[in-house]
Amino acid sequence: MNAAPVERPIRVLIAKPGLDGHDRGAKVLALALRDAGFEVLYTGLHRSCEEITAIALQEDVDIIGVSMLSGGHYAALARIMSLLREQGIDDIIVVAGGFLPDPEEIAAIKALGVRAVFDTDTRMDAVIAFFREVVRQSRAAGTGVAAAPRAPGEAASQ
């Protein structure tokens, strides 16, 4: 490893867009990331995509993890990705998590540039490992859109 001796901890924003009120998974993952040495921010519930994007920029996060259990992923992620693009942001990695039973929807979400889709079966250590790897690659390449490692959640999903 030829990384700087003190590397900035990975900063993650766990975001809850839309009206869905289920945040058990969001909080569990936030606690797990924190224990693993990440800096974690949580938006709280019912945030607009505009608010989420603004917090992500203001807090200079490496990753936005968008959590939804109600099935409204596509609309929210499309909005977040387009807000980031409009502001010329290409170094924030966006991932999605939650209840995503439809493979076609997963494919459509990934086509938006969302780097990984983690279903409710995903293990915490798998997410942690993915975040470390994707940020390592991104920092090495100086961009968030470097070739992604395979998301571990996908192996577990149908």
Next chain:
Amino acid sequence: MYSDDFIRKLRQEAAQWEAAHAAEFEREQKPRFSNDSGVDLQRVYTPLDLVDRGIDYLADVGFPGAFPYARGISATMYRAQPWKIRQYAGFSKARETNLLFKNLIRQGQNALSLAFDLPTQLGLDSDDPRSHGEVGKVGLTINSFQDWETVFDGIDVGAIFVNSVSNAQAMVTLAMHVGVARKQGIDPGTLKGSLQNDVLKEYICRGNYIFPVAAGMRLAVDSFMYCMEKLPEYFPVNMGQYHLSEAGASLVHEAAFGLGIAIAYMDAVVARGGDIDRFASRFSFVISQDHTDFFGEIAKFRAQRRIFARTVRQRYGANNPESMMMRVLSTNGGASLCRPHPIDNQTRNAIACIVAALSGAQFIGLRTMDEVLGIPSEDSTLASIRTQLIVGHESNLTSVVDPLGGSYYLEALTADIEKEILRELERIEVMGGMVKAIESGYVQRVIADDAYRQQREFEAGELVRVGVNKFVAEKREAHTMKPYVVDPADEREQAEALAKLRASRDAQRVNAALDELRKVAASDQNVMAAVIAAVEAYATMGEICGALKDVFGEYRSPSVL
């Protein structure tokens, strides 16, 4: 309960038994057995465990249908009346829901439960920009009284028990049910039903709040007071304790926080001059009965009944025995179900049903095996109804009241769990009550920590899910279940229907009703009459909640972890 002689002899024999089998004990699979609340479980229980815990049969256990109701609130339990089957159901459109309900009634369901989409639960109309992408996704859309009329078209609301899973806007759905009774020519005073109407837990975990905590409490108490006065058969609150469990709360935390919320409502009603006997005798709980801790769950129900009875009698001086009886809708949680093999979830459902029946539940709801894939199909809802009927009618489980009562294990476990619940309740009391404990974030933190611990245990393989983290099959079974799919055109259709309604109704009457509602909300009068008038004028859900937001503002959830 036992003679000193007998106890001395029993202690001797127990020690001998331990010594004789010590080598076998070494081979047990783990050094310590416990439940999710950290309560230690012994290898075996004997009468010594009752003696050592100071359990007094007459004072602490007693008889079914008698104080302190540990053995259940009915002397005859299922010998006289089977539990009521209550499956949570609701498709996105009022007309489809109406047809589903008619079918469920024909299949033997005698109580209906309405599930709403998120915009409806948050008091937003389908054409509100914030509703985009969520209309009809997780349940029925109710934009106005018109939708409620459609849901109950051809269904006699005077003859069926109807539960509404509405909370922050419960006063609006209550008003709609009163309105539909009037339209059908039924005296609303005879309506049977219940509202979840538990706004406090929304701030803890379910997230479907609208107004700030104090305003949310005031509106809830307004609807409680209205029901107590006008709808004597109605259950104005069905405390949603199960949601705490779904969010991750251990069974001790679930019961303690559930009781803490119940106490907060009872305190508020008494402070408004409400009669405790009238309120507590109509109070009910939704309690979780997952298959994941068979005896722990049953002990939880028994311990909680005992605490509820004693609290209502001692804290409020209630006199009516009905007030001290903890009525329960018992339902297992989706969090205990698994995705790789959805059919296996019906086994989990069946175990959960047995737990609920052995716990003395008045109503039982089961999950549906395919809800891990989306909104449940009608077939899976019917399968869960049949699972309940099989447990209730094929197993002969129902012939004896509280068949597990008197088990050394269960009575000892009930006492152990009761002690832990009381300790947590004391902690909340010291914090100034449940509202304070919620506002400080304490309750949310405790539950998040519980959820995190469970996830770690699951990933470590200590908490087993067959087919998921143990006995994992090479490949997932193909299944033919097709969950209900929401038509994306629904949102547009709902918006068109709203536009039509707004164009056809008496706008002056709507505006006058909404103005009156704002005025009443700003005063200390009960809002219910004004909400009913607004509903009957066909003001929409969004307009009614919007008028109340003008007065109270909106709650914003904290972003702290």
